Amino acid sequence: QVQLQESGPGVVKPSETLSLTCTVSGDSLSNNYWTWIRQPPGKGLEWIGYIFYRGSTSYNPSLKSRVSMSVDTSKKQFSLKMRSVTAADTAVYYCARGRGFYEAADSWGQGTLVIVSA
Amino acid sequence: QTVVTQEPSLTVSPGGTVTLTCASSTGAVTRSSYPNWFQQKPGRAPRALIYNTDNRYSWTPARFSGSLLGGRAALTLSGVQPEDEAEYYCLLSFGGSWVFGGGTELTVL
Numbered sequence: 001q002v003q004l005q006e007s008g009p010g011v012v013k014p015s016e017t018l019s020l021t022c023t024v025s026g027d028s029l030s031n032n033y034w035t036w037i038r039q040p041p042g043k044g045l046e047w048i049g050y051i052f053y054r055g056s057t058s059y060n061p062s063l064k065s066r067v068s069m070s071v072d073t074s075k076k077q078f079s080l081k082m083r084s085v086t087a088a089d090t091a092v093y094y095c096a097r098g099r100g101f102y103e104a105a106d107s108w109g110q111g112t113l114v115i116v117s118a
Numbered sequence: 119q120t121v122v123t124q125e126p127s128l129t130v131s132p133g134g135t136v137t138l139t140c141a142s143s144t145g146a147v148t149r150s151s152y153p154n155w156f157q158q159k160p161g162r163a164p165r166a167l168i169y170n171t172d173n174r175y176s177w178t179p180a181r182f183s184g185s186l187l188g189g190r191a192a193l194t195l196s197g198v199q200p201e202d203e204a205e206y207y208c209l210l211s212f213g214g215s216w217v218f219g220g221g222t223e224l225t226v227l
Contacts, residue, residue, distance in 0.1 A: 045164065045207050047216040058214045062119065094163055101123050102152040102170040104216050109165040
C-alpha cells in the first residue's frame with residue numbers, strides 16, 4: 001500500500017520560498033502523477049499542480065508564476081517550491097498520487113501545516 | 119477563471135438518501151471533466167471516493183455512487199450512516215489542470 005509523507009519547514013517568512021518534499025513508499029514513482037494540494041485553515045481544497053514521473057508538469061493557472069515542481073525517482077521523492085509567499089499561502093499542504101488524467105488523487109499524505117509569518 | 123460550485127451544506131436523516139452536485143462555470147459537466155469526489159472529516163486528510171464520474175475505489179462503500187445529473191456531476195449517498203457526516207469535495211478536470219469545488223458540509227441528523 002502506497003504511503004506519502006510531506007516534510008519541510010513549518011514556518012516561512014513573507015517574500016521567501018516555501019519548499020516541501022514528499023517521500024513515497026510502497027510504490028514506484030513510475031506512471032503516476034505526483035500532486036500537491038493545499039487547504040488554508042478553515043477553508044476548502046485548492047489544487048496546486050502535478051508532476052508526471054517523467055518530469056512534465058501542470059500547474060494551477062493562478063499559482064503558475066510562483067510554483068515549480070521536481071521529481072527524484074532515485075530517492076522516491078517529489079518536491080514543491082513556491083516563491084514570494086505571503087500570508088495567503090498559509091495552509092496545510094498535502095501531497096497525493098494521481099493514477100492518470102482521469103484519476104486525480106487516490107492516495108494522500110497526512111498533510112503539513114506551513115505558516116507564513118515574520 | 120473557472121469556478122466549480124457545490125451546495126454549501128446539506129442535511130440528511132440516518133438511513134436516508136441525499137445527492138450532492140457539482141457545477142462548472144464553463145457549462146455542462148460531462149464525462150470529459152472526469153469528476154472525482156473526496157470525503158474529508160475534521161482534522162483528517164481527504165479520502166478519495168469516486169474517480170472518472172462513477173468509479174468507486176476498493177475502499178468506497180457501495181452506498182456511495184457517482185453520476186452525471188442535469189449537466190452536473192453528482193454524488194449520491196443511499197442509506198446514509200452517521201459516519202458519513204463530513205465535508206465532500208468534487209474535483210473537475212479542465213484541459214489537464216484540475217479545479218476543486220468549494221465543498222459541501224453534510225450533516226446527518
